[in-house]
Amino acid sequence: MTLKQFLKEEWTNEKEFMHTEGKTPPICINPDNKDFAMFKTLPSHERGSQEAAENGEVRFLLDDKKKKVYIFPTDTRHAIIAQKLGLNYYKIFSGIAINKIMTGSSAFADFAHSRKEDLKEILSRDYSWADKYINITGSNYYNKLTKK
DSSP states (O other): OOHHHHHHHHHTTOTTTOBGGGBOOOOEESOOHHHHHHHHHSOHHHHSOHHHHHTTEEEEEEETTTTEEEEEOTTSOHHHHHHHTTOOGGGSEEEEEETTEEEEOHHHHHHHHHOHHHHHHHHTSOOGGGGGTSBOTTSHHHHHHHTO
């Protein structure tokens, strides 16, 4: 069973998880180029904004313990996906990527003010394992966060 099938069967009735038009959002695990390309060609109701999809923009979560990268459309909240995957949103790395390069993280902006210890702990880990999926450690955004 794929992750998408599992999520659809388990959470079909939960409105906060439902994607536009009541569909479960597409989620790819340890994505390859075909997965990123798929987000550009999904029907508009499954990919977030058209502009974001055409620009190759996705949201992502990194599960450092299992060495998994999850990508999903930009109109799906990180915290909801993390919860459904059994991950603690406040203890994992999350962000936005365009064309496989990390460009931002609304969570880290929030954490810098209200959850400084969580942010410090998250940024203390080595994420080079994830660079084969999304350029994290070489991105300007990550290097500003870690002051490298």
